[in-house]
Amino acid sequence: MAALAVLRRSAPARLLSGTLCVHSRVLAPWRQYQSNRHFSNDKILVEMDESTGVAVMKMKNPPVNGLSLELLTEFSISLEKLEIDRGCRGLILTSASPKVFSAGLDITEMCGKSAEHYAAFWKAVQEMWLKLFGSNMVTIAAINGSSPAGGCLMAMCCDYRIMADSPKYAIGLNETQLGIVAPFWFKDTMTHTVGSRVTEQSLQLGQMYPAPAALKFGLVDQLVPEDKVQITAAAAMAQWLSVPDHARQITKPMIRKPIVDRLVKQREADIDNFVSFISKESIQKSLQAYMDRLKQKKQ
Numbered sequence: 001m002a003a004l005a006v007l008r009r010s011a012p013a014r015l016l017s018g019t020l021c022v023h024s025r026v027l028a029p030w031r032q033y034q035s036n037r038h039f040s041n042d043k044i045l046v047e048m049d050e051s052t053g054v055a056v057m058k059m060k061n062p063p064v065n066g067l068s069l070e071l072l073t074e075f076s077i078s079l080e081k082l083e084i085d086r087g088c089r090g091l092i093l094t095s096a097s098p099k100v101f102s103a104g105l106d107i108t109e110m111c112g113k114s115a116e117h118y119a120a121f122w123k124a125v126q127e128m129w130l131k132l133f134g135s136n137m138v139t140i141a142a143i144n145g146s147s148p149a150g151g152c153l154m155a156m157c158c159d160y161r162i163m164a165d166s167p168k169y170a171i172g173l174n175e176t177q178l179g180i181v182a183p184f185w186f187k188d189t190m191t192h193t194v195g196s197r198v199t200e201q202s203l204q205l206g207q208m209y210p211a212p213a214a215l216k217f218g219l220v221d222q223l224v225p226e227d228k229v230q231i232t233a234a235a236a237m238a239q240w241l242s243v244p245d246h247a248r249q250i251t252k253p254m255i256r257k258p259i260v261d262r263l264v265k266q267r268e269a270d271i272d273n274f275v276s277f278i279s280k281e282s283i284q285k286s287l288q289a290y291m292d293r294l295k296q297k298k299q
């Protein structure tokens with residue numbers, strides 16, 4: 001069965017298959033997901049429209065969709081299910097919570113935990129990135145709220161970004177503001193999205209861009225009124241899917257595979273680096289102080 005799957009795997013799947021699990025459209029029909037084509041875990045909800053081949057994936061980890069170990073694990077499992085289903089051609093990633101797409105990595109996963117926990121957590125962050133950035137599907141982020149740090153990373157992994165047009169919502173890699181450093185593959189993803197100059201400045205300053213500024217810098221591709229984000233994402237998806245899959249699927253890794261490979265080659269070293277960095281007392285203090293500031297903001 002495995003050999004058959006490899007034989008039948010598409011060319012672009014093979015291009016990425018050393019790094020990402022499976023990118024074939026030949027396995028596993030929707031039998032797995034029951035007849036209504038919806039499936040849901042605690043933190044991830046997927047609605048599949050069979051007539052269009054488009055899945056809408058909603059993160060649901062209230063209040064702010066913090067990217068916890070649990071959410072990240074469910075995300076990767078769900079994405080892999082869609083990836084191997086040849087009936088699914090496009091993915092719209094969005095939030096089930098109003099006002100926040102994702103607050104980025106769940107900071108509590110990086111505070112006061114064991115080295116083993118940090119390693120497992122970071123591996124899950126890597127896995128999410130490898131799967132989403134390397135996806136064979138058309139991926140569109142429907143950014144219906146704020147999207148700092150890891151939330152911005154997820155959005156940047158997608159092929160196209162539509163954001164709610166409100167200056168209240170901001171997006172960016174703000175890691176330095178927390179006293180931490182975005183790893184090289186976060187940086188690579190931003191460079192891929194907006195180029196070196198904007199990335200250099202944004203990363204050093206930990207810049208968060210209100211939606212209109214994000215559009216100006218190309219961090220997002222389109223702004224629409226908040227209540228039109230989902231419908232616009234569906235329309236954009238239809239346009240992307242009008243391109244023949246095989247041609248688009250060969251083109252995408254021409255740009256992305258070298259970026260994916262850089263992390264694949266040094267995954268273990270990257271995990272070790274994270275664990276040693278995040279375990280430092282000074283970094284723990286910075287994160288704790290940041291969490292305290294977040295909580296005080298409400299008082």
Ligand SMILES: CCCCCCC/C=C/C(=O)SCCNC(=O)CCNC(=O)[C@H](O)C(C)(C)COP(=O)(O)OP(=O)(O)OC[C@H]1O[C@@H](n2cnc3c(N)ncnc32)[C@H](O)[C@@H]1OP(=O)(O)O
Pocket residue numbers: 063064066099100102103104105106107108146148149150151174175178180181182183273274277278291294295297298
């Ligand atoms: C060598 C490697 C080095 C390490 C690399 C690590 C890379 C890290 C990447 C990251 O993603 S770090 C996370 C960065 N995220 C942020 O800075 C976002 C912080 N949050 C906000 O700005 C706001 O919460 C919001 C997203 C704009 C939403 O604002 P809103 O006013 O709607 O909600 P709040 O009242 O602020 O928050 C509600 C509740 O949620 C808690 N919370 C918020 N963000 C996080 C988070 N990222 N992780 C964990 N918890 C978070 C916040 O403290 C509130 O908690 P309670 O007070 O209700 O208990």
